[in-house]
Amino acid sequence: YYHPSNSYIYLYGDMDMAEKLEWMDREYLSKFDAISVDSRIPGQKPFEKPVEHEIFYSVSENESTEENTYLSCSMVVGDSLDVELCTAFEVLDYVLLSAPGAPLRQALLDAGIGKDVEGGYDDGIYQPFFSVIVKNSELSRKEEFLQVIRETLGKLVQEGLDRRAIAAGINFLEFRFREADYASYPKGLMYGIDVFDSWLYDEEKPFIHLQRLGAFDALKKKAEEGYFEQLIRTWLLENPHTAVVVGIPQKGLATEQEKKTEEKLAAYKASLSPEEIRKLVEETRHLKEFQDAPDDPEALAALPMLKRSDIRRETVQLYNTPHQVGDTTVLHHDMETNGITYLTLLFDTKQVPDELIPYMGLLKSVLGYVDTAHYTYGELFNEINAKSGGISCGIQIFNHKDRRKDCTRMFGVRAKYLAPSEEFVFSMIREILLTSRLDDGKRLYEIIARQKARLQSSLAGAGHSTAVMRVSSYYSPGSYFQERISGISYFRLLEDLEKNFEQRREMVTENFRKLMKVIFRPENLMVSVVTDDAGYEHLEEKIAGLKEELYTGEAEKGQIAYRFEQKNEGFKTAGQVQYVAVGGNFREAGYEYTGALRILKVILSYDYLWMNLRVKGGAYGCMCNFRRTGDSFLVSYRDPHLARTLDVFRKTPDYLKNFTADEHEMTKYIIGTISELDVPMNPSAKGALALNAWMGGLTRRDLQKERDEILNARPEDIRALADLMEAMLAEGNLCVVGSEAAIEKHRGLLKQVEPLVR
Numbered sequence: 001y002y003h004p005s006n007s008y009i010y011l012y013g014d015m016d017m018a019e020k021l022e023w024m025d026r027e028y029l030s031k032f033d034a035i036s037v038d039s040r041i042p043g044q045k046p047f048e049k050p051v052e053h054e055i056f057y058s059v060s061e062n063e064s065t066e067e068n069t070y071l072s073c074s075m076v077v078g079d080s081l082d083v084e085l086c087t088a089f090e091v092l093d094y095v096l097l098s099a100p101g102a103p104l105r106q107a108l109l110d111a112g113i114g115k116d117v118e119g120g121y122d123d124g125i126y127q128p129f130f131s132v133i134v135k136n137s138e139l140s141r142k143e144e145f146l147q148v149i150r151e152t153l154g155k156l157v158q159e160g161l162d163r164r165a166i167a168a169g170i171n172f173l174e175f176r177f178r179e180a181d182y183a184s185y186p187k188g189l190m191y192g193i194d195v196f197d198s199w200l201y202d203e204e205k206p207f208i209h210l211q212r213l214g215a216f217d218a219l220k221k222k223a224e225e226g227y228f229e230q231l232i233r234t235w236l237l238e239n240p241h242t243a244v245v246v247g248i249p250q251k252g253l254a255t256e257q258e259k260k261t262e263e264k265l266a267a268y269k270a271s272l273s274p275e276e277i278r279k280l281v282e283e284t285r286h287l288k289e290f291q292d293a294p295d296d297p298e299a300l301a302a303l304p305m306l307k308r309s310d311i312r313r314e315t316v317q318l319y320n321t322p323h324q325v326g327d328t329t330v331l332h333h334d335m336e337t338n339g340i341t342y343l344t345l346l347f348d349t350k351q352v353p354d355e356l357i358p359y360m361g362l363l364k365s366v367l368g369y370v371d372t373a374h375y376t377y378g379e380l381f382n383e384i385n386a387k388s389g390g391i392s393c394g395i396q397i398f399n400h401k402d403r404r405k406d407c408t409r410m411f412g413v414r415a416k417y418l419a420p421s422e423e424f425v426f427s428m429i430r431e432i433l434l435t436s437r438l439d440d441g442k443r444l445y446e447i448i449a450r451q452k453a454r455l456q457s458s459l460a461g462a463g464h465s466t467a468v469m470r471v472s473s474y475y476s477p478g479s480y481f482q483e484r485i486s487g488i489s490y491f492r493l494l495e496d497l498e499k500n501f502e503q504r505r506e507m508v509t510e511n512f513r514k515l516m517k518v519i520f521r522p523e524n525l526m527v528s529v530v531t532d533d534a535g536y537e538h539l540e541e542k543i544a545g546l547k548e549e550l551y552t553g554e555a556e557k558g559q560i561a562y563r564f565e566q567k568n569e570g571f572k573t574a575g576q577v578q579y580v581a582v583g584g585n586f587r588e589a590g591y592e593y594t595g596a597l598r599i600l601k602v603i604l605s606y607d608y609l610w611m612n613l614r615v616k617g618g619a620y621g622c623m624c625n626f627r628r629t630g631d632s633f634l635v636s637y638r639d640p641h642l643a644r645t646l647d648v649f650r651k652t653p654d655y656l657k658n659f660t661a662d663e664h665e666m667t668k669y670i671i672g673t674i675s676e677l678d679v680p681m682n683p684s685a686k687g688a689l690a691l692n693a694w695m696g697g698l699t700r701r702d703l704q705k706e707r708d709e710i711l712n713a714r715p716e717d718i719r720a721l722a723d724l725m726e727a728m729l730a731e732g733n734l735c736v737v738g739s740e741a742a743i744e745k746h747r748g749l750l751k752q753v754e755p756l757v758r
Contacts, residue, residue, distance in 0.1 A: 004029055006037040010195060010206075012188030041126050041201065043079065050242035054139075058253035058574040060740055062755045067136045070247035071114065071145045074131040075239045077121070080197050083208045086123055087173065087215040088231055089130060093120035094169035095161055095228070096153075097132065099385075100369045101378025102165075107152040108134055109446055113141050115498075116453035124193075126201050130236060135453045142246060153237050157229045166223045168382035174216045175389045179340060179416075184679040254576050254739065291615055300664065308667055308711060311674055315703040316681075318690045319530075325543045327523065331694060333530040333687035339418055340389065341539075342530035342684045344691075345429070345546075346396065346410040347519050353558030356518075358493045359511045360411065361485030364393040365451055366436070366512065367413075370443050373435035377443065380431070387424050389416035391432070395485060397478045398695035399629045401702070404587060407478040408695055409560075410526075411519050416684075419535060426542045430549060433520050438512040441505050448501065448508075452494040456757055459491060463579030463737035464623065464637045466571075466756075471581045471735035474566050475588075476631040481560065488571065488756070495758060517555040522547040530687030570736045570743040571756040577620075577638040578738030580645045584731035587630025591724040595709030596717040597626035600656075600725075602672040603718065608655045609634065612648045617641055628696070632728050642736060642746045650729060656722035661715045673710050 011020055059065060078085045096104040097120050105117045114134035121130050132149055182190045191210060199206035219227070269277070319333040349360065368384075368391060370377050384391050391413065398408040413433070417425045438444075459466045469487045472479030483489050497504050527543055529536065587593070601624055604610075609622040613636050620638035634652070636645045661669070681689065693703070709717075736743060737756060747753055 001037060001039055003035060003037060004032045005035045006039050008196070008199060010192050012191060043127055044076070044241075046076070046241040047243075049240050050244060052244040052246075054246045054248055056248050056250045056253055058257075059249040059251055060572055060574040060755055060757065061251055063249070063251075063574065063757050065249040065251065067115070067138060068249040069137050069139050070133060070135055071137050071142055072119070072131055072133040072245045072247070073146060073149060074119075074129045074243050074245070075236055076127050076129045076241040077235045077239075079127055079201070080123060080125065081202055081205060081208070083198075083212060084215045084218055085231075086128060086209075087212055088219055088228065089121040089128070089235075090123075090173055091166060091169040091219065092228060092231065093130070094172060094385075095165045096156075096232075099165065099168070099378065100381045101376065103156060103162075104132065104149065104152050106378075107148050108132075108145070111144065111148050113137050113145050113148065115449035124197060135457075136449075139246060139248060142244070146244065150237065153232050157233050157237070160226070161228055162382070163223065164379070164386060165382050166228060167220075168385040170216055170219055170223070171387070172385040172390070174213075175416075177212055177216070179338075179389065181682055181684055183685060184681070186680045254574055255741065258576065258741070288616075291611065305664070305668065306671055308670060311671070311711060312678070313707070313711065315700060315707045316677075316686075316689065318693050318700050318703075319686060320690045320694050323540065325527075325540050326547065328525050328527065328543065328547065330527040330529065330540065330543060331691060332536055333528070333683075333690050334532060334536070335530065335683050335686060337531055337535065337683040339535075340531075340683075341417055341419065341422070341535040342687055343415045343417070343425070343539075344528040345413040346526045346528060347412075347521070348524040348526070349395075349409045349411050349519055350559065351518055351524075351555075351557040352409075352515065352560070353518075353556060354561040356511055356515055356558075357481070357560060358484050358490055359508070359515060360395060360519075361490045362448070362451065362494075362497075362508075363512055363515055364395055364411070366438065366444070366447055367393045368432050368436075369447060370440055371437040372431045374431060380428075384428050388418075388421045388428075391415045391425065391428055393432075397482060398692065399478050399627070399631075400695070400697045401593075401628050402697055404585070404629050405477060405562075407481065409481055422538065422542065426546060430546060433516075434549060438516075439509045441501075444505070444508060445498075445501050448494060448497050452491070452498050455486075455491050455494060459488065460573045460575065460737070460756060463573070463575075463577075464581070464621075464635045467579045467581035467735045467737045468583070468623075468633050468635050470569065470571075470737075471583045471733050472631060472633060474733050475564055475583070475585050475731070476629070477562055478629070479631065480562055480564065492758075514556050517551045517553065518557055520550050521552065521555070522550045525550070528687065528691045530683050566731075566733055566751075568732070568734045568749075568751040570738070570747070570750040570753040572740040572743050572753065573737060573756050574740070576739050577640060578642050578645070578736055578742055579635065579637060580639055580642055580649075580738070581633055581635040581735050582646070582649050582729060583631070583633035583733050584728035585630040586626070586632055586724045586728045589724070589727035589730075591630070591727060593626075593628045593630070594717075595706040596713050596721060598673045598676070598706070598710055599669050599713050600718060600721055601625060602669050602676075603659075604634070604652070606672065608652065609636075609648070613639065613645060617644060617648070619645070628698075639738075642738065642742050643749065646734070646749070652729065653722045653726040656719060656725055659715060659718045659722075661718075666713065666715060670710060670713060674707075677707070677710075 009024070011017070059068060077089055080086060096102055097117065108114065108117045115136035117132070117134055119131035119133040122128060134145055137145070180187060194209040195206050198208045272280070319335055321332040321334055323330040323332060352360065368380065372380055375383060394412050394414065396410045396412050398410065400408065413429055415425045415429065466488065469479055469483050473483040473487070497508065525547065529539060604624050605622060609624065613619040613622040618640045619636045622636050624632070624634045626632045634649050639645055693699070734750065736750065743750070743753055
């Protein structure tokens with residue numbers, strides 16, 4: 001299979017195509033003989049009737065098995081070569097499940113079958129499927145789960161779908177398709193992935209998923225003809241190619257599986273002869289020698305590579321033009337945006353009382369998802385998505401290069417829209433900020449339960465991020481705040497609110513009201529906007545109008561209280577791997593930031609940590625970072641070890657003291673570093689970079705200095721970081737998220753141990 005005859009080659013960009021094809025033929029393809037490779041992927045034969053399966057997953061000893069079952073029902077929907085069908089089901093994903101108040105989601109929640117509903121249309125494969133998944137349920141409710149799905153979908157077919165919801169779904173997808181915002185991912189890469197959704201299965205149809213505008217136009221017309229209702233009938237109600245899978249929690253399953261593996265290995269070893277064992281030992285020794293051996297210099301030299309002189313010396317442009325609307329700073333990032341305005345309203349939260357800070361994490365998930373004066377939350381969401389690219393709330397943290405003891409914490413309201421929708425967008429922002437119903441107990445409980453269920457999954461699933469945020473909260477202002485609004489501390493709040501909601505309900509509503517009055521005030525506002533001059537033309541008057549309606553009365557004010565403490569915690573999960581994080585602040589030890597630290601990140605991530613934690617240690621990955629504030633960390637990802645990993649971390653300074661690299665090696669590391677700096681950026685990303693620089697006190701001169709330090713770096717600059725690394729590690733900050741067995745075995749390394757989920 002790994003042969004040019006079985007390869008798919010695509011080129012993206014402005015180039016002389018004939019010249020490129022001639023080069024590929026001369027340098028690559030002509031050097032191989034054609035062979036016949038059958039790599040077709042056959043379709044799964046449709047089931048004659050739905051199938052059901054039960055699977056088991058491990059939970060920790062302290063974790064309850066009650067209300068911890070997953071119920072899922074999935075139906076195969078055609079194939080990826082039918083672009084109109086694929087696009088229609090993305091719309092149905094929005095209409096039935098994804099949008100707040102979507103009827104299928106709401107019916108399952110109202111029936112009390114589980115605490116959260118997710119799923120939707122899963123594409124990117126030959127036979128896409130539509131799933132409905134309920135979390136935190138019971139096996140005994142499986143039939144009720146299926147009955148609610150059937151009855152709800154049947155009713156929607158009979159009575160018809162909400163036309164406004166369909167229009168919102170189509171507009172949402174079309175806006176996103178036209179915008180083609182892939183964040184830091186290159187467009188050419190993402191378009192290539194879209195090409196493979198059809199090209200792999202029909203070599204005559206490589207571009208059909210890049211030509212969706214016709215599908216959007218067709219669906220707008222067919223929506224009035226009962227097309228979407230018929231899709232529900234055909235593919236979701238009358239489709240035998242359906243699987244019902246139930247995930248059942250089982251205590252001790254991970255231990256049981258480990259024991260079976262040990263017994264299997266012991267039996268295998270017992271079956272070996274002394275000669276076979278000797279051979280295995282010898283093969284292992286050869287493997288270790290191979291891992292430890294440096295790459296062949298001659299082989300490395302054969303790989304084409306840029307030189308330092310090929311890399312652009314000039315740093316990125318910062319698009320920051322400040323204006324004033326009264327006492328409000330409006331930061332205009334002036335650039336061509338293809339007619340789209342990216343608006344962010346930022347409200348300073350410095351006067352939020354300490355005890356209310358965790359509720360900010362919940363408030364950002366409530367605003368825009370509860371009823372307002374003129375809309376139900378479902379109508380609000382659909383109205384916004386039918387006429388704009390969306391409005392959302394979030395919290396942004398900005399670290400200033402010269403202020404290590406604090407950070408700027410902003411509550412953000414983001415919107416993207418085309419010029420004709422500007423007045424509408426501001427009216428919707430006023431609707432959300434000034435008229436949201438914060439006393440709807442039923443809706444608040446749904447949001448809290450959903451937040452808790454999703455955070456429970458993400459804290460364990462992304463254990464490296466959890467461990468890094470927690471260990472950094474011992475010493476970093478930004479991480480301390482972040483941890484309280486989205487980390488384990490926040491999860492503890494959600495656990496309590498969900499369990500004791502009726503007793504806490506009035507308090508939650510009152511806390512929200514206090515937050516609204518202290519945050520959404522004219523004196524707290526600054527604005528960041530990415531648009532051209534035409535898009536900016538009327539913006540200032542809209543901002544001035546909004547300011548007049550914000551809160552100006554008395555509010556309960558306070559400030560954050562940083563309580564830094566080296567806790568060195570271990571959080572036990574039912575998994576079989578660890579996420580081991582250490583961290584500290586090198587500026588506290590008197591060291592300054594340098595661009596060489598960016599190179600160090602690449603060296604450690606793809607050499608020292610990679611070789612010792614992944615290649616030799618069996619961890620799935622490793623990461624590190626060194627910020628301008630001095631906040632730094634090293635972390636392992638899906639790691640079978642704990643103590644061994646800490647030993648690798650401790651030896652990092654020794655590696656740096658003995659670091660050597662010739663010009664070829666240094667250039668390779670520098671290219672890796674610059675590639676992280678020079679990612680392709682769309683206007684939205686350029687605006688975010690400029691805003692971060694503004695809030696962080698960074699000028700283009702600072703960025704140029706960093707780039708020069710990278711491009712001019714020598715091996716001695718890396719060796720000079722050994723003492724900095726030693727000082728950071730000497731702080732002794734440690735957090736582990738991992739298996740019960742590993743954490744209990746190494747409990748002596750930790751100060752505090754507790755279950756991740758109580």
